[in-house]
Amino acid sequence: xxxxGMGKSSKRIEEGQNGTRSGKVEIxxxxxxxxxxxxxxQLTEKDMKILKGIQPIxxxxxxxxxxxxxxxxxxxxxxKGIIDKHSTVERLKKTLRVHIIEMFDxxxxxxxxxxxxxxxxxxxxxxxxPAWYMGAFQHINDTITRLVFNGxxxxxxxxxxxxxxxxxxxFEQQIVLEAYDRENMKKLNTQFEEGKVYLKNQMTSVSEGxxxxxxxxxxxxxxxxxxxxxxxxxxxxxxxxxxxxxxYADDGQxxxxxxxxxxxxxxxxxxDMIESIHRLGESSDQISSVIHIVQDIAEQxxxxxxxxxxxxxxxxxxxxGFAVLSQEVQSLAEQTKNSISQIHELISNSNLYKExxxxxxxxxxxxxxxxxxxxxxxxxxxxxxAGSIQQNSMTIMKVQEQMDQLVAVVNEIENASAVVTTxxxxxxxxxxx
Numbered sequence: 063x064x065x066x067g068m069g070k071s072s073k074r075i076e077e078g079q080n081g082t083r084s085g086k087v088e089i090x091x092x093x094x095x096x097x098x099x100x101x102x103x104q105l106t107e108k109d110m111k112i113l114k115g116i117q118p119i120x121x122x123x124x125x126x127x128x129x130x131x132x133x134x135x136x137x138x139x140x141x142k143g144i145i146d147k148h149s150t151v152e153r154l155k156k157t158l159r160v161h162i163i164e165m166f167d168x169x170x171x172x173x174x175x176x177x178x179x180x181x182x183x184x185x186x187x188x189x190x191x192p193a194w195y196m197g198a199f200q201h202i203n204d205t206i207t208r209l210v211f212n213g214x215x216x217x218x219x220x221x222x223x224x225x226x227x228x229x230x231x232x233f234e235q236q237i238v239l240e241a242y243d244r245e246n247m248k249k250l251n252t253q254f255e256e257g258k259v260y261l262k263n264q265m266t267s268v269s270e271g272x273x274x275x276x277x278x279x280x281x282x283x284x285x286x287x288x289x290x291x292x293x294x295x296x297x298x299x300x301x302x303x304x305x306x307x308x309x310y311a312d313d314g315q316x317x318x319x320x321x322x323x324x325x326x327x328x329x330x331x332x333x334d335m336i337e338s339i340h341r342l343g344e345s346s347d348q349i350s351s352v353i354h355i356v357q358d359i360a361e362q363x364x365x366x367x368x369x370x371x372x373x374x375x376x377x378x379x380x381x382x383g384f385a386v387l388s389q390e391v392q393s394l395a396e397q398t399k400n401s402i403s404q405i406h407e408l409i410s411n412s413n414l415y416k417e418x419x420x421x422x423x424x425x426x427x428x429x430x431x432x433x434x435x436x437x438x439x440x441x442x443x444x445x446x447x448a449g450s451i452q453q454n455s456m457t458i459m460k461v462q463e464q465m466d467q468l469v470a471v472v473n474e475i476e477n478a479s480a481v482v483t484t485x486x487x488x489x490x491x492x493x494x495x
Contacts, residue, residue, distance in 0.1 A: 086168075086169075087107055087110040087111050087114050087168035087169065088107065088110070088168075088169055088170075088171075089106075089107055089110065089169075089170045089171075090169075090170070090171040090172070091170060091171065091172070091175070092172075093172075093175070096175060096237075099233065099236050099237070100170075100233060103229050103232050103233060103236075104229070105229045105230065105233050109225075109226040109229055109230065110168040110169065110170065111168060112222060112223055112226040113165070113166045113167075113168055113226050113227070113230055114166060114167065114168030115223075116166060116210060116213070116214075116223055116227075117163065117166035117167070117168075119209055119210065119213045120162060120163060120166050120206065120209070121163055123209050124159050124162060124163060125159075126205075126209075127162060127202065127205050127206065127209070128155045128158050128159055128162075129155075130201075130205055131158065131198070131201055131202060131205065132151055132154070132155060132158075134201055135198060135201075136151070138194075140194070141194060141198075144188055144189065147188070148188045161177075161181075162202070162206075164177075165230055165231075165234065166230075175237060178234060178237040178238050178241070179237065179238075179241045181238055182237070182238040182239070182240075182241030182242040182245065183241065183245060186242050186245040186246065186249075192239055192242055192243075195238065195239070195242075196235065196239075199231065199234075199235060202231070203227075203228070203231050206227055206231075207224060207227065210223055210224060210227060211224075265489065265492075266490065269486055269487075269489040269490035269492075270490055272482075272486040272489065272490075273483065273486040273487055273490050275486075277483055279479050279482070280476065280479040280480060280482075280483055283472060283475050283476045283479050284476060286472055287469070287472045287473065287476055290465065290468055290469050290472055291469060293465060294462065294465040294466065294469060297458060297461055297462045297465055298462060300458055301455060301458040301459060301462060304451055304454050304455040304458055305455060307451050308448055308451040308452060308455060311444055311447050311448040311451055312448060314444055315441060315444040315445065315448060318437060318440055318441050318444060319441065321437060322434065322437040322438070322441065325430055325433050325434050325437060326434065328430055329427060329430040329431070329434065332423055332426050332427050332430060333427065335423055336420060336423045336424070336427070339416055339419055339420055339423070340420075342412075342416065343413065343416050346409050346412055346413060346416070349405075349409060350406070350409055353402050353405055353406055353409070356398065356402055357398075357399065357402045359398075360395045360398040360399045360402065361395070361399070363391060363392075363394075363395040363398075364392055364395035364396065364399070366391070367388045367389070367391040367392035367395060368388075368392065370384060370385075370387070370388035370391070371385055371388040371389065371392070374388055
């Protein structure tokens with residue numbers, strides 16, 4: 063019913079009431095679905111005649127029907143808001159009067175149906191939900207039933223009339239609600255199609271983006287995998303180099319130990335040589351003491367030879383042989399003194415050379431001690447280097463293990479990226495289908 067119809071629709075309905083107030087009772091419908099509805103509720107021309115017969119009661123009380131209806135409607139804030147937004151109460155009252163009276167004209171044709179379809183469309187446009195429509199319609203039904211009940215005293219006739227009234231009101235609701243539902247379904251289908259297109263476009267956009275992202279991800283993962291493998295290879299090479307460096311450090315440390323041992327032996331030899339030279343010096347000193355004794359003996363022998371020569375000269379001819387012997391002894395004493403002088407000079411030179419050798423050996427010993435100290439420091443440095451290389455090697459091995467694990471994870475990601483790419487392409491193909 064056009065309880066909440068828009069102004070222009072109300073005007074057309076009001077203008078169309080002329081020509082429907084007179085004429086014979088008839089049903090002129092070709093639409094099979096409409097006829098099925100009428101047959102279901104058994105709405106016939108007989109009912110049309112009955113409705114036409116009580117039309118005067120409706121016309122007489124139409125103001126009461128409409129006023130009573132809107133007095134209730136305006137108490138519902140939601141319905142009042144719809145009326146204020148789309149029309150006015152006075153205009154709607156005029157429209158409702160025409161609409162109710164037409165229901166009792168005793169004529170159902172395509173124009174009658176079209177007006178109901180238009181009402182349903184108006185209800186759909188303004189947002190009047192079926193629940194409000196049915197509630198409002200029930201109020202109309204109650205009012206008309208009360209008027210008919212008061213106007214007809216014959217109970218059998220009253221029952222027949224009320225049955226016809228219920229049929230026309232039910233038929234009205236069927237047409238309006240079905241049309242409303244059809245418009246609603248049309249909107250839902252439109253929204254569904256729009257949503258389907260939107261979803262398809264979104265799926266296409268998302269799937270294309272997903273494909274691109276998956277391909278980029280896969281390419282990045284492949285690049286990452288390649289870089290990790292290169293880093294892993296570099297780590298392996300670094301580990302091998304560290305192992306080789308440790309080997310070189312160990313070899314160097316061993317050679318340094320050998321050198322240190324040789325230096326220690328040389329130092330021992332140098333100390334032994336100094337000791338031997340000192341002993342040689344002591345022997346030279348002892349020889350010098352002996353030489354002094356021999357020199358004293360030679361001098362005394364020379365003195366004795368002189369004395370013997372003097373005594374031989376005194377003895378004259380008898381002492382000539384002894385004089386010769388004294389000369390020989392004196393000559394031997396002189397030779398001994400000369401030899402002792404030479405030996406003494408040699409010992410002095412030997413002592414000088416000894417001091418020089420000792421001084422040189424001291425320098426050699428100092429150099430050897432410095433070499434030993436340097437070698438010890440170098441050995442410690444080699445030990446530190448070897449320890450550092452060992453530590454680095456262990457760290458590199460741990461890094462290599464972690465890199466191996468990372469390579470495995472990246473391989474899994476690469477495989478997963480390939481699966482995602484395939485799925486994204488399939489989704490894209492499905493969206494494009």
